[in-house]
Amino acid sequence: MKISELAPKVAAGTITSEKITENCLATIADLNPKLNAFITVTADQALARARQADQEIAGGRRLGPLHGIPISIKDLIDVEGTPTTAGSLVRKEHIATRDAVVTRRLREAGAVFVGKTNLHEFAFGTTSEDSGFGLARNPHDPSRSPGGSSGGSAIAVATGMSLGTVGTDTGGSIRIPAAACGIVGLKPEWGRISATGVVPLSRQLDHVGPLAASVADAWTLYNAMQPTASRVRELPDAAAVKGLRVGVLAGYLFDRLDADVERSVLSTIELLKGKGATVTEVTLPHANDIATVYLHLVLGDAAEYHARTLESRPQDYTPNVRLRLEMARYVLAEDYIRAMRGKPIIATEVDRALEGVDVLLCPALSIPAPPLGAATMPVKGGAEAVRTLMLRCTQPFNLSGHPAMSLPCGKTPTGLPIGLQLVGHKGRTHALVQAALAVEEVIAYS
Amino acid sequence: MTVAQWLALARADAEQRGVPDLIPVLEGLAKATTQLRAADWNDDSDKDLKDDEAVDEDQ
Numbered sequence: 001m002k003i004s005e006l007a008p009k010v011a012a013g014t015i016t017s018e019k020i021t022e023n024c025l026a027t028i029a030d031l032n033p034k035l036n037a038f039i040t041v042t043a044d045q046a047l048a049r050a051r052q053a054d055q056e057i058a059g060g061r062r063l064g065p066l067h068g069i070p071i072s073i074k075d076l077i078d079v080e081g082t083p084t085t086a087g088s089l090v091r092k093e094h095i096a097t098r099d100a101v102v103t104r105r106l107r108e109a110g111a112v113f114v115g116k117t118n119l120h121e122f123a124f125g126t127t128s129e130d131s132g133f134g135l136a137r138n139p140h141d142p143s144r145s146p147g148g149s150s151g152g153s154a155i156a157v158a159t160g161m162s163l164g165t166v167g168t169d170t171g172g173s174i175r176i177p178a179a180a181c182g183i184v185g186l187k188p189e190w191g192r193i194s195a196t197g198v199v200p201l202s203r204q205l206d207h208v209g210p211l212a213a214s215v216a217d218a219w220t221l222y223n224a225m226q227p228t229a230s231r232v233r234e235l236p237d238a239a240a241v242k243g244l245r246v247g248v249l250a251g252y253l254f255d256r257l258d259a260d261v262e263r264s265v266l267s268t269i270e271l272l273k274g275k276g277a278t279v280t281e282v283t284l285p286h287a288n289d290i291a292t293v294y295l296h297l298v299l300g301d302a303a304e305y306h307a308r309t310l311e312s313r314p315q316d317y318t319p320n321v322r323l324r325l326e327m328a329r330y331v332l333a334e335d336y337i338r339a340m341r342g343k344p345i346i347a348t349e350v351d352r353a354l355e356g357v358d359v360l361l362c363p364a365l366s367i368p369a370p371p372l373g374a375a376t377m378p379v380k381g382g383a384e385a386v387r388t389l390m391l392r393c394t395q396p397f398n399l400s401g402h403p404a405m406s407l408p409c410g411k412t413p414t415g416l417p418i419g420l421q422l423v424g425h426k427g428r429t430h431a432l433v434q435a436a437l438a439v440e441e442v443i444a445y446s
Numbered sequence: 447m448t449v450a451q452w453l454a455l456a457r458a459d460a461e462q463r464g465v466p467d468l469i470p471v472l473e474g475l476a477k478a479t480t481q482l483r484a485a486d487w488n489d490d491s492d493k494d495l496k497d498d499e500a501v502d503e504d505q
Contacts, residue, residue, distance in 0.1 A: 292482040295475070319467075327471045330456045331479075332447075338482050345487055 003163050003217040004235075007065040013057060017068025020163070021050035021112050024070040028114065028161045035137045035146075037155035039075045040082055041115040046070065049112045056110070065220050067110030072162035074153045075116035076123055077208070078197040079103050086199045087119040087149075089132040089316040090309050100197025102166055102208050102225050109224040114162050117152030121321045123168055123201040124302060125149055126176050126390035129372055130318040137372070138180060140416055144369040147180030147390070149173040153211050154181035164212045164221045170201045171294060172365075172394025174209050175406035179365035179419025182408045184436075185211045186218045187394075189426050190401030193225050202301035204343075205294070205398045215407060215436045222429070236430050238437035239358070242276030247357035249423075252287030253393050256379045258367040264410035264418040265363045271446050272439065282353040282360065284396065286346055291388065293346065294395045296331055296339035303328035347400040354402075354425050359435045363393045364406035364419030393421060403429040405436050409443050449480050 001020075009015040025043050032038050053068035078084050078096035080103075085091045099107060107113070118136045120128045128136040128151025136151040138144040139159045146155050150167030154177030157165050167174040169187040178185025186209045193208040200206055210221035216235055223231050248269060254262065273279050284290070306325050314322055353360055366389040367377045376383040397404040402423050409420035422439065424432025447455075453476045460468040489496055 286485070289481070289485050292478040292485075295478050296482055299475075323465075323467055323471050326460075326465060326468050327475055330452075330459075330472060330475065332452065335479050335482055338485065338488055341487050342482070342485055 001160060001163060002213045003065060003069055003220055004214065006163065007069060010068045011057060011062055017050040017053040017057075017112060018047065020068070021046050021070045021114065024114050024160065024162055027159060031139070031159050031161065034142060035139055035155050035159070036118055036134050037136060037152040037159070037161055038072070038115045039085055039087070039118050039133045039152070042082060042113060046112050046114045053110055053112060063108070063110035064224065066106065066224050069111055069164065070114045070162050071106060071111040071221075072114055072117045072153060072156045072165040073103060074119055074150050074165065074167045076119060076168055076199045077103060077166060079113055079116065082116060084116070084199060085133065086123070087121040087131040087133060088318070090313060092132070096197075098197070101194035103197065105225050106166070111224075117150070117156055117165060119152055120149035121318050122199065122306070123149040123170055123173055124321050124324060126172065126387060127370065127372075128152065128177070130320045132316070132318060135372060138369045140182065141369065141414075144371050144416070145180065147177030147365070147369060150211065151177045154178055154183060154185070157181070157183050157211050157213055164210060164217055166221070166225070167209060167211050168198060169207045169209060169394075169398065170205045170298060171391045171398050174207070174211055175364050175394045175404060175419070175421060176390055178211050178406040179417065180369040182417030183211055183213055184215050184218045184408070185209070185406045186222055187397065187404045188222060189403040189429055192403070192429065193222070200301070200305055202298045204301065205298060207398065215405070215433060215440045218405070219433050236434045236437065238441060239431070239434040241272060241438045241442055244272070244277040244435060244438060245357040246272060246277050246279045247282040247353055247360045248279055249284065249353065249360050249362040250281040251283050252290070253362040256366055256381055256384055256389065256392060257363060258377070258379055260368065260412040261363055261366060261418050262380065265420055268409045268420055268439070268443060269361065271442055275442055280357065282357070284346065284349045284353060286342070286349060287396070289342055290346060290396050290399060291391070293339045293342035294391070294399055296335050297343065299328035299331045300336040303331065343399050346396060350396065350400040350402050350423070351426070354423070359432060360423040362421050362423075364421035365390065366392050368412050368416035368418060397423055402426055403432050405432060407436055407440055449476050449483065452476070452479070
């Protein structure tokens with residue numbers, strides 16, 4: 001079920017928030033033992049808030065489309081009175097004393113919080129396999145990863161455990177699980193949504209954003225997460241596909257793809273051309289340097305944040321994340337500075353690629369959801385490490401800070417979702433959403 | 447120091463701290479650092495300055 005479908009019914013009183021929330025909680029009870037999407041389920045608080053929402057609505061007080069809608073929150077983000085574990089035993093005793101800014105905004109919008117979702121520990125991974133609270137599983141194939149780090153969040157929306165969710169994205173952690181689970185994920189422009197009250201991985205690369213069942217739902221969540229002055233009343237209209245100018249990021253972002261992913265994304269490009277979109281090829285000249293720039297920045301930043309606890313309680317980290325954090329401590333300052341110099345160069349190249357087009361287009365994820373435990377996956381050109389493949393298409397836009405959205409564009413023959421990525425101009429997330437609405441509709445009716 | 451020198455020191459430190467699992471991970475980082483140091487935006491103090499197009503306000 002989508003927020004856009006249920007919100008009018010809740011506002012009209014034809015369905016209660018309590019009923020929707022009960023349904024979500026029942027789905028959690030049914031599926032969570034197998035999929036491990038949630039670390040903390042706040043059933044009593046959710047039902048209390050849902051009943052309160054119903055009373056408010058019945059009394060004529062309507063807070064907007066999220067009023068009474070069950071939402072989950074990635075367990076990296078503070079919700080007052082509940083643990084923020086970051087998926088780690090390092091934080092198992094932690095209880096948030098206040099809401100994160102984004103939590104407060106959603107609470108003020110009337111959302112009902114059903115719980116805190118599982119993630120790759122401290123957001124430092126792309127598969128949600130390394131969590132102090134057990135690995136998470138893809139709902140389309142539980143032998144596979146849901147992607148990460150916001151894996152639990154993606155599972156929650158894909159299965160109806162919550163109707164929307166808030167995730168974070170440092171190298172792709174909203175868009176990767178969205179693609180792996182067949183839903184929409186929006187990484188806003190950097191700094192657009194407050195990260196106050198969110199456990200950091202790399203503050204210069206961290207983004208907070210929504211995952212949802214549709215572009216419209218993602219927009220509704222994103223709108224409510226913004227400062228009040230930036231919100232708009234209405235969902236943007238879809239752009240016209242005829243005349244939509246699409247820049248396909250050729251080269252690096254298409255070089256190492258699974259065959260089904262390539263086929264699906266290229267097929268979508270042909271669909272758009274057939275509907276009158278103007279498609280041109282663009283490139284990022286320093287694309288081959290993106291991964292190493294990203295790596296040195298995220299390692300340096302993570303090393304600083306975890307310095308004390310890596311010394312005092314290393315055994316509380318999952319082994320793989322601990323190893324990567326140990327590695328992070330060896331990054332030299334001179335190499336961190338080299339990476340800092342590369343970051344604005346890549347940002348400028350993304351700006352240049354966007355000149356004369358409305359959006360950039362590329363895959364969101366190079367491969368379908370990988371099997372749990374897989375170290376490498378076969379792609380065009382030979383096998384590649386899973387971590388490298390998972391980050392390849394998304395991390396450029398964490399470095400550049402541009403708004404980027406993943407949306408489903410097809411499935412593999414075995415039913416695994418495939419995601420397409422659209423990247424917008426800075427300062428024009430509205431236009432990105434308009435383009436995404438149009439592309440989503442073209443895909444839906446193909 | 448060169449990447450090779452860095453890796454030798456890092457390996458020795460990892461062994462001394464009793465974290466031998468770290469060594470293959472450090473070898474992977476060494477490859478990435480080698481690539482980073484080869485990037486064309488890097489400066490050398492005895493060569494011409496690199497243009498910093500990202501902050502060139504005239505462009």
